[in-house]
């Protein structure tokens with residue numbers, strides 16, 4: 019406790035010294051730890067090693083984007099100092115790194131720390147410390163709870179929202195639906211299922227004729243797929259991570275099961291899912307998207323895609339452009355910069371949080387047309403709209419209107 | 429004539445404890461030599477030392493060629509058939525497999541075939557037990573198998589560690605009779621360790637007596653047998 | 666009924682996966698008396714090597730033959746270089762070494778080939794036949810290769826002098842030495858053969874579960890269960906054990922689901938497959954410690 023007090027005191031005296039040294043015009047400049055006239059210190063953890071290291075490309079893209087921002091003059095004259103540590107997708111490691119970021123590096127806030135397990139592990143700590151944990155890289159629905167966790171906010175559409183949107187689409191488009199669900203038996207799977215059930219509504223829950231779960235330790239989901247096929251389901255909601263998604267798609271084709279197939283956005287990858295599963299077997303699968311696929315020719319002329327390509331060519335020339343992490347990282351980093359611009363010279367943690375919760379109709383680069391970011395002090399879900407798409411050949415074919423689940427009553 | 433086996437100032441150690449304190453002896457080709465002594469005298473250790481199965485210091489020559497320091501399996505390959513204490517059969521394998529493993533180092537098919545026949549002649553019971561698991565054989569049968577295994581190597585010297593151990597007198601006599609035949613017909617030298625001194629002296633032509641890791645007496649088997657003083661003081665009968 | 670048959674067929678297919686890996690486990694156990702916890706990762710690594718050769722344009726079987734040989738050498742090297750100095754070390758240190766090997770091959774594969782799943786071609790023709798709704802051509806091929814491997818191994822250990830010598834060296838090293846067997850080399854040979862079998866197992870499993878550094882983690886557990894049920898010292902037992910575990914886990918889930926459907930009572934289902942499989946292993950081991958098909962061995966240590 020004494021340690022904490024002394025540090026607050028030091029920070030306070032620093033602010034006084036600064037105020038004395040600077041001209042009167044800077045009177046409205048306000049800083050917390052991690053921000054100065056010349057610098058904004060941002061912390062992050064990413065899995066740069068280990069099983070989930072493919073996601074590490076998100077951290078690398080964000081880092082590259084902040085370099086570009088700095089090269090272009092920074093934000094309101096301040097350079098971003100982005101400190102990103104490897105957590106190997108391991109929660110204990112993440113906790114260790116985050117403590118280092120907060121207590122030793124003294125960052126202003128954390129941005130886009132990656133993974134549900136890691137973010138869960140630091141959730142309480144960040145809120146106790148009152149250090150923002152912004153735009154976390156996970157789709158769990160628990161990040162939008164400002165009443166209990168004022169300092170934490172998600173970014174992408176959450177699993178529950180997405181699940182609800184599939185449910186509504188099934189109700190209005192499939193005649194006499196009998197739904198079979200394959201679900202990973204953990205919080206992620208249950209998040210999707212709960213949203214899906216909410217979307218169906220109590221009365222329609224009986225439309226779910228079979229719920230087959232699998233454990234991440236299962237070698238295959240073959241037996242679950244046989245179970246689902248035999249249930250007589252004509253709709254398949256596939257809540258699986260890439261490897262199991264590929265297995266499920268392949269097995270469905272092998273056993274000749276042809277339901278209307280909804281696949282969660284978690285597995286919306288050609289490289290990691292549809293190609294290994296077989297492009298043929300993947301045709302017609304429906305999933306929700308919220309960002310543009312740069313490979314889709316219809317976006318060839320849109321300015322954000324062009325800007326992204328130019329950025330990638332200059333700052334990440336070696337990268338594989340088909341890796342969605344670069345697309346995601348670019349979009350979320352742009353959102354962060356927008357918030358910091360809005361902060362002006364008031365770089366306190368409270369104000370960063372306030373600005374993050376005051377986005378109105380912000381169209382972040384890469385978002386599909388019609389999808390806007392809206393937040394408020396009670397709405398901590400920045401993106402809550404998606405568009406449905408079908409796998410068509412080797413790309414996604416968007417169809418229908420923007421589906422929104424804005425301002426949920428949760 | 430070169431001695432078949434010469435052991436000079438042999439010391440052996442189990443960890444820090446020394447079990448042999450400079451043992452010297454030699455074996456003439458074709459003969460049977462017995463190594464006598466009480467429990468814990470170091471008889472088994474001497475046989476192990478010859479095959480480099482314990483830590484040893486000293487000189488060992490087989491057929492005039494130094495073999496100390498060679499790995500056990502290489503010494504065996506020189507023609508030393510060791511029938512160890514406890515018999516050392518592969519209990520999970522059939523009798524047939526035990527005999528085949530024993531001939532593993534040999535490439536002369538015809539010779540192996542001949543030795544098979546020889547073994548069957550010595551121990552007809554084994555032929556009847558070929559498919560049986562070695563672990564399920566009777567004690568006498570197991571000892572026969574152990575001796576047969578050493579024979580299948582085509583050895584020039586056999587080290588036999590208490591072949592009489594735990595067997596009924598009738599079986600022991602039978603086995604010793606066969607050993608004499610093997611010695612005569614297959615021209616195999618033998619170093620026989622025994623606690624049953626009377627029996628061993630009957631078979632052997634030369635004897636050494638070990639006491640706490642040292643040779644305390646040696647001589648022709650017939651001399652030892654007939655010398656009552658020696659028998660009383662060293663062999664206890 | 667229809668579904669029951671399908672579940673049994675799918676269980677047999679999974680069982681072939683477990684059986685194949687169980688064979689490699691048994692191989693090392695029979696020749697060295699150790700349980701190799703790194704076997705799964707070794708197989709996974711070999712499967713990546715096969716994948717790489719196929720990418721470079723080789724045909725599957727040629728690639729597999731080359732990699733099986735290379736894996737054999739890797740196995741021999743692991744034994745000679747890493748395990749040999751530990752011959753008289755306590756079991757625990759050897760287990761630690763196995764876990765270390767596991768971590769090394771795992772991160773090596775991740776570093777070289779990444780963690781995204783890779784499609785792995787099946788070497789078997791994709792033809793339709795009577796009953797192909799129940800079981801795919803790859804699964805049938807896998808079962809056949811597993812059985813062929815088993816027959817080959819069985820004959821090797823039964824009838825060849827080298828196979829006999831390897832068994833002898835594992836059962837009783839001191840006696841094996843007294844038969845002139847170079848025991849150290851037999852251990853290395855056992856490792857080599859296990860690694861080669863592992864390469865076959867990995868390459869047959871990969872088309873089903875997809876190639877990624879984690880692919881063998883859970884399969885090792887099931888393979889281990891299969892080997893234990895059948896008898897870890899018996900290749901035939903391990904294969905039968907693998908099939909038993911594969912079929913059993915599907916039947917358990919199937920019956921559990923059926924029960925829930927008809928009575929509304931949930932007792933077991935997909936989530937408890939592994940648990941129940943492990944309970945069966947423990948039960949078998951309690952009633953018959955050497956496994957269903959193992960010989961009772963009284964060991965003098």
Ligand SMILES: Nc1ncnc2c1ncn2[C@@H]1O[C@H](COP(=O)(O)OP(=O)(O)OP(=O)(O)O)[C@@H](O)[C@H]1O
Nearest residue numbers: 442445447465466467468469470471472473474623
């Ligand atoms: N493995 C061992 N570790 C430690 N000491 C040993 C070991 N084996 C034998 N010894 C000791 O070495 C000495 C000689 O033992 P050895 O077995 O050679 O006796 P032996 O003459 O064969 O006796 P016996 O007639 O009972 O077989 C004994 O004091 C024994 O306790």
Ligand SMILES: [Mg+2]
Nearest residue numbers: 471472473513
């Ligand atoms: Mg003894």
